[in-house]
Amino acid sequence: MPTVRKTARVVGVAAACAVAAGALYGTGAASADRPTAHTTAEPQNIGLLKKQIESYYGAHKDADGTWRASADSAYADDLARIEAGAKKDIDKAARKARHHGEKPAVVFDIDDTLLLSLDYEISHNYGYDSASWGAYVAKADRPAVFGTPDLVRYAAAKGVEVFYNSGLSEDQRSAAMENLKKIGVDVNLDADHVFLKDKADPPAYLSDCATAAAWNCTTVQYKAGTRKHIESLGYDIVGDFGDQYTDLQGGYADKTYKLPNPTYYVG
DSSP: OOOSOSTTEEOSHHHHHHHHTTSSSSSSSOOSSSOOOOOSSOOOOHHHHHHHHHHHHTOEEOTTSOEEOOTTSHHHHHHHHHHHHHHHHHHHHHHHHHHHTOOEEEEEOOBTTTBOOHHHHHHTTTOOOHHHHHHHHHHOOOOBOTTHHHHHHHHHHTTOEEEEEEEEEGGGHHHHHHHHHHTTOOSSOSTTTEEEEOSSSOOGGGTTTBOSSOBOOOHHHHHHHHHHHHHHTTOEEEEEEESSGGGTTTSOOSOEEEOOOOSOEEO
């Protein structure tokens, strides 16, 4: 799952081709925490792969020509299964925390974890450039990823603190917050809970890889470093949600939840 969208994004369907070949999400050499795009087999035909992706989402155009996912798609079914398990885990963690006087928290990525970018991906033939992506984010009208707004509200209702850890850039904060409110995510949308990339003035807790002169953080360093900072505030992150493996790697979460996204890969 910034003005630069997500650091080290592999652009286009060519990246997803390795996915369909069984390297990233399949049964090849990859594991859940160490995906790899290496394969010695002929990759999936790129034209067929695009059709399979769109079938998986139940992709269709609405009246204004926007690509949407279908609520009865395999994609929606996979999300529902993951979210049902997550709710049970959150409920258990909340009860345990109340018993032990702890402060449980959950962390959500934003792009393709809360806000679905399927229209951008199909409309741009699974390619990417910063200008078109920036304009797309600025419109603030992406639909929700099925079920995740409810998951945010569920965690908050159980007394679990909600944080957001996104590769969007600081100058996209206003549009992102507007879009989240539109889909019903209006929980803790303040600067103390929403962490975005600030390359001009990076936080001190990322000083090992980022300064005002140079941003050298990988996605894993940025995401894990932010989770470490959240836990330094006294929280126990009981669940970390993201559409990319790099959203989840690096520790500082009791459990991780990988949401489906075959449209691009962030290394």
